[in-house]
Amino acid sequence: MERIFQWFIIILSQLSFSQNLSGIVEYKVISQITTDTISNQRTAAIFENITNQFEKLSFRLEFNANESIFELNTILKSDNSAEKAFVSQAISIVEGETTYLNLAESKRLIIKKLFSDVFLVSDNLEIDWKIVNNSKEINGYECFKAEVILKADKMHTKDRQVTAWFTNKIPVSHGPRGFAGLPGLILELQVDDIDFVANKITFKNKDEVKINAPTKGIKLTLPEYHNLVMEKIYEYGFEKRQ
Secondary structure, three states: OHHHHHHHHHHHHHHHHHOOOEEEEEEEEEEOOOOOOOOOHHHHHHHHHHHHHHHHEEEEEEEOOOEEEEEEEEEOOOOOHHHHHHHHHHHHHOOOOOEEEEOOOOEEEEEEEEOOEEEEEEEEOOOOOEEEEEEEEEOOEEEEEEEEEEOOOOOOOOOEEEEEEEEOOOOOOOOHHHOOOOOOEEEEEEEOOEEEEEEEEEEEOHHHOOOOOOOOOEEEEHHHHHHHHHHHHHHHHHHHHO
16 A cells, blocks of 8 residues: 555656656567477477567657557568568567557557458556566666556457556656556566567657547457457358368
8 A cells, every 4th residue: 555655646746747748669579489389390480480570670659648659660671572471470479550548538549450451449448557566777767567467358368467667757657559557658568478678768849749549440349359350260260161
């Protein structure tokens, strides 16, 4: 209870500063995935080629006090068609979809692609973070550790632990991949053996960062989208058996 009160005081003391805070954060991707448990050598080699492409990915988070948008920033260019295919698969594995957050409305919008269709998927921002007594430095900022367990759902057969490292020196509640709600900016996110680590932070004047909520796409809630994906998986499997 005492630690919660301390964070409450920190939030109040920095609230006025955060109202004018805007900027851009660039994140590199680090893979903790190993192929040790894959017995088929050919499958292991393909998967290793995919994970090797993670270092070619860069993501950016544009933020102000209330809104943020997280999206793919750059891909290191390659003329090799096989490498391009591996990069595309790497993007899919890290779930690097464009994600928009609006804290005031407790709203998250995710742009997802399924076959030839584009979907605008809505979700809320309820994340039951637990701040633990651990800290480290990231890109010159003291960061504190927070964890949450995401329960298994239709798309994930097991519970998943997510770890975030945030700094109260940048008092905005944004982060990569739509993870938010902490008393500071998330500079490192660890989920599904993938790490997003901030390697460049640029502050902007309040008027320099204009964030527009995405509007294009077939509108679904996250549970509705998950149901659709499962239907397509079943449909594809059923057709393959004919």
